[in-house]
Amino acid sequence: MNSIKRHIVIASHSTLAQGMANALKFFEGDNLKLNVLSAYVDNKPIEGQIEEIFNQFDKDDEVIVLTDLLGGSVNQKFFPYINRPHTHLITGVNLSLAMAITMEPIEGYLMPEKIQSIISEAKKQVKYVNELAKNADEDDEDE
Template structure:
């Protein structure tokens, strides 16, 4: 079974999960971890979240900041089978992987494709609109 964890400092993860559920109609096994809202060490919160994950489960973990404490805490799990940690999360990459219809475990190529497609969604709209206006002339 494929599971998704969205993890961030403060409440970003909850907001992303809520938006994702709205857009996708609640597809996927999605969990949010909003770190540092409770007086609980991050590692304890993570252990509580992952304790139910079986060895054969695939887990895709999205974190907010490369090098941030949330990402560092989840990075210790990358040696487990079928665990993928992606940082610098955004809605397009999460949607792409949650809605991925391919059966079986995700491959590195599939993840790289989703990341590259999400990068293409990062656009300075001022330039895009200006270029579109110039093309119309």
């Protein structure tokens, strides 16, 4: 079962995906293999670019696609690929989610429960820091 290959695709409007890939490589090293799609920056149809990406993968390979916006056209163009076996489409990506996915050991296919758990943890990273600081100050005053 260890012969499974996992491919990570990061796709976004403009160059957000490339920036995310650069940040991931900063933390995880330049050997990190990612497929990056910066949509609509070169006037090429995105459908063809997506098809080219998927044509590189064997049918048994696992593919995890991370996109920027749920209602966005980039996510919509990847949507038909969720019918491909071992393909997962995750949207609203942030850096902590992308790091958790890319650092996940390849010991078999990722189960939907594990992906849900990673998403849940990543959601906890979205905070309004002003409120956190205010609450911390109030806690200090209570002591």
